[in-house]
Amino acid sequence: xxAHGWSVTRLGEPGDVLELTESDLPDPQPGQVLLRVRACxxxxxxxxxxxxxxxxxPPLPFTPGxxxxxxxxxxxxxxxxxxxxxxxxxxxxxxxLAELALADTRHLHAAPTSLDDARAxxxxxxxxxxxxxxxxxxxxxxxxxxxxHAAAGGVGTxxxxxxxxxxxxxVGVVGCADxxxxxxxxxxxxxxxxxxxxxxxxxxxxxxxxxxxxxxDVVFDPVGGDSFTASTKVMAFExxxxxxxxxxxxxxxxxxxxxxxxxxxxxGLLWGAYRFRAPGLxxxxxAALERLLADGMQPPAVSQVLPLDRAxxxxxxxxxxxxxxxxxxxx
Numbered sequence: 001x002x003a004h005g006w007s008v009t010r011l012g013e014p015g016d017v018l019e020l021t022e023s024d025l026p027d028p029q030p031g032q033v034l035l036r037v038r039a040c041x042x043x044x045x046x047x048x049x050x051x052x053x054x055x056x057x058p059p060l061p062f063t064p065g066x067x068x069x070x071x072x073x074x075x076x077x078x079x080x081x082x083x084x085x086x087x088x089x090x091x092x093x094x095x096x097l098a099e100l101a102l103a104d105t106r107h108l109h110a111a112p113t114s115l116d117d118a119r120a121x122x123x124x125x126x127x128x129x130x131x132x133x134x135x136x137x138x139x140x141x142x143x144x145x146x147x148x149h150a151a152a153g154g155v156g157t158x159x160x161x162x163x164x165x166x167x168x169x170x171v172g173v174v175g176c177a178d179x180x181x182x183x184x185x186x187x188x189x190x191x192x193x194x195x196x197x198x199x200x201x202x203x204x205x206x207x208x209x210x211x212x213x214x215x216x217d218v219v220f221d222p223v224g225g226d227s228f229t230a231s232t233k234v235m236a237f238e239x240x241x242x243x244x245x246x247x248x249x250x251x252x253x254x255x256x257x258x259x260x261x262x263x264x265x266x267x268g269l270l271w272g273a274y275r276f277r278a279p280g281l282x283x284x285x286x287a288a289l290e291r292l293l294a295d296g297m298q299p300p301a302v303s304q305v306l307p308l309d310r311a312x313x314x315x316x317x318x319x320x321x322x323x324x325x326x327x328x329x330x331x
Contacts (some may be wrong), residue, residue, distance in 0.1 A: 001025045001034070005098020005331075006311055009061045011052035014315035018050070023063060025094050025102060030077050032091060033103050035070030039121035039305075040096035040329045043067055043154070044247055047319045049092075056272070062093030064315075065329070068101055069111055069121035078105040085111045087120045089275070096121075097311050099331045107275055109286055115299055122300035122326040123289075126158035129244065129271040131285045133220055134162050137267050138240040142167030144217035147207065147234070148188070149227040150247060152179035154300075154326045157186050159220045161298035162289075168218075171210045173203075173227065175321065182324045186301055200226050207234045215239060225250035235264040242267045247321070301325030 007021045028034045046064045048054035072084040080086055088108035090101045111120040134140045146163045150156040151172025163170050164187045172188035174180050180191045190210045197203045207216075207230060215236035221228055224246035231241055232254070241264060254266055274282050293299065303325035306314050314327040 001027075001100060003098045003100035005063050005100075005308070006065075007061045007063055008050050011050065011060075014047060014050050014312055014319055018312050018315070020309065023061075023098065025100055028074050028076055028102060031105055032076070033072045033078065033080055033086075033105055033108070034074040035068060035086070035096075035101045035103055036073050037068055037070045037096050037099060037101050037331050038085070039069045039117040040065040040101075040311075040331075041067045041118075041122040041125070041154070041300075042311075042314050042318050042327045042329065043125055044245070044318060046097075047315060050315070055270075056092070058092040063095040063098050063101070064092075065096030065098070065101065066090055066092070067121060067125050068096035068103065069117045070096070070101065070103075073100070075105075080105060080108060080110075085120075087111045088124050097308070097329060099308070106279060112290065112293060114293065118302045118305050118326075118328040118330065119300045121328055122154065122302060125271070126155045126300065126326070127162065127289050128282065128285050129155055129269070130158040130162040130220070131289055132271050132274065132281070133242045133244060133269045134159060134218060135166065135288070136281065136285065137269050138218045138242050140166055140168055140218050143169075145169045145171065145211060145214065145236070146218045146220060147171050147173070147211065147216040147231060148220045149173045149223045149231075150175075151183040151188055151191065152186075152324045153222070154323075155222055155244065156183070156220075157298075157301040157325055160187050162292070163220075165292045165295070165297040171207070171216070173207075179324055182301070182303075187298060200230060203230045204233045207231075218242065220244060223248040224252050228252040232258060232262075232264075235262055237263050239264040240267055241265065242269050244269055302328055304328065305330050307331075
């Protein structure tokens with residue numbers, strides 16, 4: 001089949017290398033489905049793949065868009081009959097920034113009926129990442145304090161939602177006043193604007209005030225750089241610092257003697273690895289997130305829904321760090 005969508009024929013910045021084309025899709029094989037895309041949520045890994053900087057490098061040319069809400073158009077076998085509305089990950093190189101996409105049935109779930117297409121498309125990657133980081137890896141318990149960097153972004157708002165639904169206190173860090181308003185509205189108890197605390201020492205001082213004498217029981221850090229360094233200086237006894245990524249562009253180094261003396265842990269989290277190495281944990285996370293959603297957890301914060309022909313605009317804004325919540329493309 002042929003589908004109208006965006007194609008990456010060479011690596012580079014999203015604004016330079018994406019082309020709107022008609023591409024051929026193969027017929028789905030056993031264990032796969034062909035989807036009509038209802039909505040595609042943009043993720044920072046999409047930007048990294050387009051640049052050639054992500055750990056997974058699909059062959060050129062490829063259609064980006066790793067997260068989808070769509071209708072099953074063809075299914076040789078498996079749990080989702082034709083017509084099913086599903087969400088989850090796509091099967092690159094046939095991603096969801098197009099009218100049609102391919103997906104592996106192991107990485108799909110029935111879309112929650114309580115979520116519209118844009119929020120449903122935004123539910124998998126960010127909320128799974130937040131749950132795996134905070135609950136599975138950091139063992140967050142009610143009453144603890146969580147420090148969330150990039151708290152107004154897609155994965156940051158998901159982390160706020162999961163932390164608050166778990167009964168934690170949340171301190172968020174953002175990059176400007178507008179983002180501070182978003183994080184506060186989404187449920188962060190205290191929000192720190194980095195523009196008001198531009199140096200590392202100033203940020204640490206602000207964090208100490210916000211966190212109190214106990215410090216941060218859990219840190220959720222998708223930024224790296226100074227955000228990571230500042231976090232190490234405000235860790236609680238037996239705190240857990242979860243490394244999610246390095247959106248700030250700088251991969252920090254850890255002084256292991258500092259972790260020893262302060263009795264805190266540094267934990268890595270690459271959610272995508274669980275899909276292949278421990279899929280049962282992904283299913284457990286999904287069941288837990290469905291229960292939390294039914295019990296009133298905040299759904300995804302969607303800031304923009306753009307048509308397919310404006311997908312590059314959304315990716316450029318995401319790459320520049322100017323977005324809040326989730327940016328969704330709706331073919």
